[in-house]
Amino acid sequence: MTDCIFCKIAAKQIPSRTIFEDDDLIAFHDINPAAPVHFLIVPKQHVSTLADCDERHAALLSKMLLLATRLANEQGCGYIAGSDGDGSGGFKTQFNTGPDGGQEVYHLHLHVIGGPRPWRGQR
Numbered sequence: 001m002t003d004c005i006f007c008k009i010a011a012k013q014i015p016s017r018t019i020f021e022d023d024d025l026i027a028f029h030d031i032n033p034a035a036p037v038h039f040l041i042v043p044k045q046h047v048s049t050l051a052d053c054d055e056r057h058a059a060l061l062s063k064m065l066l067l068a069t070r071l072a073n074e075q076g077c078g079y080i081a082g083s084d085g086d087g088s089g090g091f092k093t094q095f096n097t098g099p100d101g102g103q104e105v106y107h108l109h110l111h112v113i114g115g116p117r118p119w120r121g122q123r
């Protein structure tokens with residue numbers, strides 16, 4: 001998609017503060033962070049929204065979610081699996097879908113938002 005900002009970031013035509021990249025995904029800090037940690041996990045392949053995904057995207061979506069945990073740890077807002085809320089840390093994972101979902105960029109992306117509260121707004 002020539003006009004898509006996240007396709008351009010994936011193709012390095014627009015700079016981003018990248019924290020992870022492989023053949024399928026790129027992750028970079030959100031330019032307008034809602035919290036101390038706020039990054040986006042984006043497939044390199046153009047898919048417009050979560051609603052455009054089907055079974056063929058299952059592996060990609062799974063990879064995005066599992067990467068969220070790993071990168072949240074690396075970015076300092078990880079949560080210790082098994083601590084069942086006794087520990088600290090943690091993060092939100094969010095797909096905005098469509099106008100009423102608040103989606104602004106129509107290239108699939110997973111928000112990962114965390115860090116010490118309070119956060120700006122309450123996303």
Ligand code: AMP
Pocket residue numbers: 005014016028029030031032033095096102103104105106
């Ligand atoms: P959404 O409302 O889910 O479509 O969110 C799009 C997100 O992309 C917003 O949080 C924006 O701040 C973020 N964003 C837009 N342009 C850029 C960019 N060039 N680099 C990093 N983040 C961006």
Ligand code: ZN
Pocket residue numbers: 001004005006007008045046047106107
């Ligand atoms: Zn795109």
